[in-house]
Amino acid sequence: MPTYDGAETTLETVECEKDVGVNIDSKLKFDKHIQTQVNKANQLVGLIRRSFRYLDDKSFCLLFKALVRPHLEYASSVWSPYKKKDIESVENVQRRATKMLPNLKDLSYEESLKLLKLPTLRYRRLRGDMIETYKILNNIYDERASSGIFTLSSGSTTRGHSLKLVKNRSRLDLKQYYFTNRVVEVWNSFPETIVTAKNIQKKTR
Template sequence: MYLFADDTKIFKVIKNSEDEEILQKDLITMGTWSDTWLLRMHPEKCKHMHIGKQQRRTVETPATYKLLGNDLARTDKEKDIGLIIDPELTFEYHISEKIKKANQIFGLLRRTFHFMDKKSFMLLYKSLVRTQLDYASAVWAPYKIKDIDRLEAVQRRATKSLPGMNNLSYPERLKILNLPTLSYRRIRGDMIELYKLTNNIYDEEASSFFKSMEGCGTPAQQQRKHKNDIPAAFQNIVTE
């Protein structure tokens, strides 16, 4: 069970009906704990989600869980600390929402500031627009070209709106503004997170995901042997 402010999350790997029963018992224990400490939860605000392969979610009968005597609603997407989680962890809905929000904010800026020079653009864009596309990107960074292009299109349009930039290519605009591409920023962010994980900057449990590759075969053999030890979000950074 994880607690963050007034949010509570409980989870378990479900392989059979016995695992479902164990999770239900945990929910009962959690409900009792909340009552004991006068922090009663609201079952109508609580939901449950199965994260896994589509075939498993549709073929098998979904379990019904209860909290404090009330059935928990099933959901296919849920916002958690600013990140929209979906059952297959594709984050496509999250990406679409972030693109929509970033475009809305930049549209508001264009309507508010009738003239925007390079200095004011950089200040407003970096603080209000780009932050929408950067937040927690190490978790949801896209791997599909269509999603990468959709995200990059936000910065393409924004930089093109500046006076004198309309006829310049995207790389030329970035060079003048001294801006990196959004995909570069995501890769850089992944590398920073990877460094922190492998150097115990977070905690030893997080670092345990990454095992030493020293002294065990050729680089190619090491890569194949240890790829499964690396969280999927960082496999491209480590192996490429």
């Protein structure tokens, strides 16, 4: 019988396990987690629709940001979708939700977001990735947990800023979309003033 932490315990093989609110499947594709969160978010959109006879733009934004969007963003750096169907599945929650507003029913999704001053959820995930990268590289997290996640470029002829990252090669397509790989190109494209900003709230011209 195998042992675990000194106690005789049989470890069960499972296809999916929930840890800190994220459903992690055996292939690290996060299909179940994405579908679960999309279903929860859609249920809350339906609850808002049934609970409010009339919504103006301001009330809609407050409710969507507080009740719906967190389900589609929590720990997204871990499970961020890379398949087109999953990206659209997540985005469609916000797309359908905007149609609750009478003044937006005949507008395109892009036009609706512009009037509501809301970004796409895809953009929000990218922004979240960049914030996480900034925090890791600037040692905002405990170094015992964040040390070694990224490799800084050491080439003397490398163009770009002083915190340029090295992108690891991978034989598997799936690994290309891991957090540590997918953020590299965007992060490396930033100017020095962004990556060395004193804090994430600092605005640059």
